[in-house]
Amino acid sequence: QKEVEQNSGPLSVPEGAIASLNCTYSDRGSQSFFWYRQYSGKSPELIMFIYSNGDKEDGRFTAQLNKASQYVSLLIRDSQPSDSATYLCAVKTGFQKLVFGTGTRLLVSP
Amino acid sequence: ETGVTQSPTHLIKTRGQQVTLRCSSQSGHNTVSWYQQALGQGPQFIFQYYREEENGRGNFPPRFSGLQFPNYSSELNVNALELDDSALYLCASSIGWSSREQYFGPGTRLTVT
Numbered sequence: 001q002k003e004v005e006q007n008s009g010p011l012s013v014p015e016g017a018i019a020s021l022n023c024t025y026s027d028r029g030s031q032s033f034f035w036y037r038q039y040s041g042k043s044p045e046l047i048m049f050i051y052s053n054g055d056k057e058d059g060r061f062t063a064q065l066n067k068a069s070q071y072v073s074l075l076i077r078d079s080q081p082s083d084s085a086t087y088l089c090a091v092k093t094g095f096q097k098l099v100f101g102t103g104t105r106l107l108v109s110p
Numbered sequence: 111e112t113g114v115t116q117s118p119t120h121l122i123k124t125r126g127q128q129v130t131l132r133c134s135s136q137s138g139h140n141t142v143s144w145y146q147q148a149l150g151q152g153p154q155f156i157f158q159y160y161r162e163e164e165n166g167r168g169n170f171p172p173r174f175s176g177l178q179f180p181n182y183s184s185e186l187n188v189n190a191l192e193l194d195d196s197a198l199y200l201c202a203s204s205i206g207w208s209s210r211e212q213y214f215g216p217g218t219r220l221t222v223t
Contacts, residue, residue, distance in 0.1 A: 100152030
């Protein structure tokens with residue numbers, strides 16, 4: 001079982017729709033959860049992080065965490081073509097390293 | 111822009127050679143972590159440096175080594191390059207080794223032929 005699992009996609013949504021990206025993790029001791037966006041050929045860019053169960057909103061983005069189900073999600077409201085990218089879920093268990101999933105490719109069509 | 115810089119941007123090496131990649135952390139950040147991202151994969155943790163000491167290491171062989179300097183910039187050295195070392199090498203800086211947020215530099219694309 002992979003430590004962090006994501007559906008590779010692509011997830012296709014029309015412009016203006018809500019995109020829902022999901023991630024599961026295996027280590028119950030995981031403490032911090034991150035979503036990075038990565039455009040093709042570029043480095044990952046931190047979008048959001050969440051530490052506590054529940055929802056955390058930042059502009060068009062909402063991160064949701066359910067530690068009992070070991071599940072993290074990212075909702076993108078009013079999706080734009082510029083949101084088309086690979087979204088990486090990352091989990092921090094100890095103090096040093098981030099463990100990444102393989103990413104979900106999101107395509108937003110005009 | 112995160113304020114983290116890396117050099118060079120691209121590099122082509124031959125199998126068996128050695129390579130040094132460089133990273134300058136964001137101002138005020140004293141911790142640098144290095145990651146390897148193969149094509150189509152998520153980044154994988156190589157190691158972390160905090161105040162010039164290695165502070166944690168991932169599942170990479172000893173031919174991957176590093177340094178951190180007093181100004182908190184860092185180097186990643188890879189000896190005896192193999193074809194599978196071809197990847198995007200990312201450094202991320204943070205404030206403190208227990209910091210939650212890490213910010214990535216633009217990466218160095220290494221191709222081994």
